């Protein structure tokens with residue numbers, strides 16, 4: 060009996076009551092033992108008496124423990140738990156189209172050995188402008204074009220992720236092969252074609268003997284991985300303060316395949332990015348010997364690539380959180 064009491068476990072209040080009746084009731088096992096005790100010879104009484112007492116104490120302890128346990132849980136819930144009740148439903152979210160495209164762009168450049176670097180969105184004049192060869196009178200330095208947080212010394216919301224390129228060049232010895240995804244800010248009136256913030260992935264490759272041919276091959280690889288294997292590219296001469304020579308790159312229209320359609324304004328080409336060879340002044344500004352090293356850089360708007368991929372006509376849709384728009388990308392990967 061002592062063994063049975065020690066092993067007893069109750070799963071509910073009813074089982075506790077059954078246990079109490081079996082051992083502690085007026086006609087239960089323990090009172091029966093006390094009745095039989097009168098017939099035990101005096102020589103055995105002491106030993107048996109101790110055992111019966113131990114049984115009584117153990118039984119009471121078990122009863123107290125389980126009674127207390129079930130009373131507590133009843134008080135806490137106030138009612139019995141209905142496990143069949145359906146739980147509240149939380150709809151799973153979807154990836155934002157810009158995140159989908161950014162991840163894909165990062166994957167493509169990762170395959171070429173580019174690492175990913177991040178930097179602050181609030182920048183000083185040196186990292187956003189001066190180190191990148193922006194002359195003092197450049198329009199980007201104007202309040203009309205850039206969100207300044209402080210003047211003299213100038214602190215602004217970065218206008219491109221090139222500021223991260225500067226930070227990496229200042230702290231890393233070439234070879235450098237990195238991309239810089241991030242949000243950038245410009246003081247633009249918000250419309251279907253322009254926004255005060257957008258996203259870029261810039262890239263930088265600096266090593267011995269890096270040539271314009273390397274730049275072209277890297278961007279051709281990107282365009283074909285991003286769009287299709289038969290995508291053509293063309294480079295048009297352009298100007299940026301931080302690259303020389305500079306170019307803008309078009310790809311053959313991914314809708315009509317270059318034949319000409321409304322989307323490409325019947326030219327067969329659509330512009331996707333700016334690029335060029337890093338200006339030697341920029342390398343020197345960042346402590347890299349421009350006689351020993353050369354490099355190329357490029358900057359791609361993630362919104363631009365997303366528009367080409369999904370034909371989103373209005374830039375504002377990316378930041379309006381309209382579920383009717385966002386749900387269309389549920390299956391996109």
Ligand SMILES: [Zn+2]
Nearest residue numbers: 312315320323
């Ligand atoms: Zn077209």
